[in-house]
Amino acid sequence: MAVQNLQSVTAELSPEELEAAARRDAEGQANFDRVIADDSRIEPKDWMPAAYRKTLLRQISQHAHSEIIGMQPEANWISRAPSLKRKAILMAKVQDEAGHGLYLYSAAETLGQSRDKMMDDLIAGKARYSSIFNYPARTWADMGAIGWLVDGAAICNQVPLCRASYGPYGRAMVRVCKEESFHQRQGFEILLELANGTPEQKQMAQDAVDRWYAPALMMFGPPDDDSPNSRQSMAWNIKRFSNDELRHRFVGMMAEQVKVLGLTLPDDQVRFNEETKKWEHGPLDWNEFKEVLAGRGPCNAQRLERRRQAHDDGAWVREAAAAYAAKQQAKQSMTTKEDAA
Numbered sequence: 001m002a003v004q005n006l007q008s009v010t011a012e013l014s015p016e017e018l019e020a021a022a023r024r025d026a027e028g029q030a031n032f033d034r035v036i037a038d039d040s041r042i043e044p045k046d047w048m049p050a051a052y053r054k055t056l057l058r059q060i061s062q063h064a065h066s067e068i069i070g071m072q073p074e075a076n077w078i079s080r081a082p083s084l085k086r087k088a089i090l091m092a093k094v095q096d097e098a099g100h101g102l103y104l105y106s107a108a109e110t111l112g113q114s115r116d117k118m119m120d121d122l123i124a125g126k127a128r129y130s131s132i133f134n135y136p137a138r139t140w141a142d143m144g145a146i147g148w149l150v151d152g153a154a155i156c157n158q159v160p161l162c163r164a165s166y167g168p169y170g171r172a173m174v175r176v177c178k179e180e181s182f183h184q185r186q187g188f189e190i191l192l193e194l195a196n197g198t199p200e201q202k203q204m205a206q207d208a209v210d211r212w213y214a215p216a217l218m219m220f221g222p223p224d225d226d227s228p229n230s231r232q233s234m235a236w237n238i239k240r241f242s243n244d245e246l247r248h249r250f251v252g253m254m255a256e257q258v259k260v261l262g263l264t265l266p267d268d269q270v271r272f273n274e275e276t277k278k279w280e281h282g283p284l285d286w287n288e289f290k291e292v293l294a295g296r297g298p299c300n301a302q303r304l305e306r307r308r309q310a311h312d313d314g315a316w317v318r319e320a321a322a323a324y325a326a327k328q329q330a331k332q333s334m335t336t337k338e339d340a341a
C-alpha cells in the first residue's frame with residue numbers, strides 16, 4: 001500500500017470493518033508507543049503512525065539523494081588526482097557514496113515509496129539534498145577538506161542515527177558510518193600532506209578549509225529554534241540530538257584536529273565554554289543557507305543538470321533490465337503452465 005495508514009482507507013468499509021480497523025489502529029498505536037518508550041525498533045511490517053512514516057521517508061530519501069549528488073564534487077577530481085594511488089582511493093570513496101545512496105533508497109522503499117518516484121522527484125528539483133553539495137570543489141586540497149570536514153560532519157550526524165528507531169535506517173547507518181570513517185581519514189591525510197608540503201601547498205590546504213568550514217557547519221541543519229522537525233523526530237527516537245548539539249560537538253572535534261594539521265579554523269570565536277561545558281562557534285550566514293536550500297547556491301543548477309544527464313544516459317540500462325526481467329517472467333509462467341498441464 002502507498003504511504004498511508006489503514007485509517008485513511010475507510011470510505012468503503014462496513015461499520016463492522018470500520019470498528020475492526022479502528023481496533024487495529026489503536027492496538028498498533030499502543031504497540032508503537034511501547035516500542036518507542038523501550039527504545040526498541042520499528043520494522044517495516046509493524047504498524048506505524050502515518051506521520052512517522054512520512055518523516056522517515058522525507059529524511060531517508062533526502063539522505064539518499066545527498067549521497068548520490070555528493071558523488072559529483074569529488075568525481076570531478078578523479079581524473080586530476082595527483083597520483084595513481086590517490087586516484088584509486090578517490091574512486092573507491094566515490095563508489096562508496098553510490099553504495100550509501102543505494103542502501104538508503106532500499107531503506108526508504110521499505111516505507112512504501114518506489115525508487116523511481118524518489119528519483120523523479122530529485123530530477124524534477126522537488127526533493128531536497130544536503131546543502132553542502134552545492135559548493136564547488138576548486139582545488140585538489142578541496143578533496144582533503146571535503147573528506148575531513150564534510151565526511152567528518154556526516155559521521156558526527158550519522159553515528160547517532162545508527163540507533164534510529166526505524167530498523168532498516170539504523171542498520172544501513174552502521175555500514176555507512178564505517179565507510180565514512182575511512183573517508184574522513186583519507187581527507188585528513190590529504191590535508192596533512194599538503195600542510196607539511198611547500199608554502200603554496202599549505203596555503204592551498206588552508207584556503208580549502210576556509211571555504212568548507214562554514215558550509216560544513218550548516219550541514220547540521222538550521223539552528224534549533226528554527227528547526228521545525230527536530231522535536232518530533234527526537235521524540236520518535238529518529239534523531240537523538242538536536243542540530244545545534246551536534247554542530248557544537250563537531251566544532252570541538254575540529255578545533256582539536258586542526259592543531260595536528262598545523263592549520264587554523266576561519267573562526268576566532270571557537271571556544272569551549274567552561275560554564276555550559278559546550279563548544280561554541282561564531283555566527284553563521286543563515287541567509288546563505290536559505291538561498292542554497294531555495295536552489296540558488298553556487299552549484300545547484302549544475303548538480304541537478306548533471307544528475308538529469310546521468311539519469312538519461314542510464315535509460316538503456318533500465319530498459320535492458322526491464323526487458324530481461326520480462327523475459328524471465330515469461331519463461332517462468334511458461335514453466336508453471338507446463339508443470340500444471
Ligand code: 3HC
Pocket residue numbers: 058059062063064066067070097128129130131132150151154157158218219220221222226227228229230233239243293
Ligand atoms: N541541507 C539541505 N536541507 C536541509 C539541511 C541541509 N544541510 N538541513 C536541514 N535541511 C532541511 C530539512 O530537510 C527540512 O526540510 P523539509 O522540512 O522541507 O524536509 C528543513 O531544512 C528544516 O530542517 P530540520 O532541522 O527541521 O530538519 P530535520 O529534522 O530533518 O534535520 C538533518 C535535518 C539534520 C539534515 C536530518 O534530516 C538528518 O540528520 N538527516 C540525515 C543525514 C543526512 O541527510 N545527511 C546529509 C549529508 S549526507 C553526506 O554528507 C554524505 C557523505 O558522504 C558526505
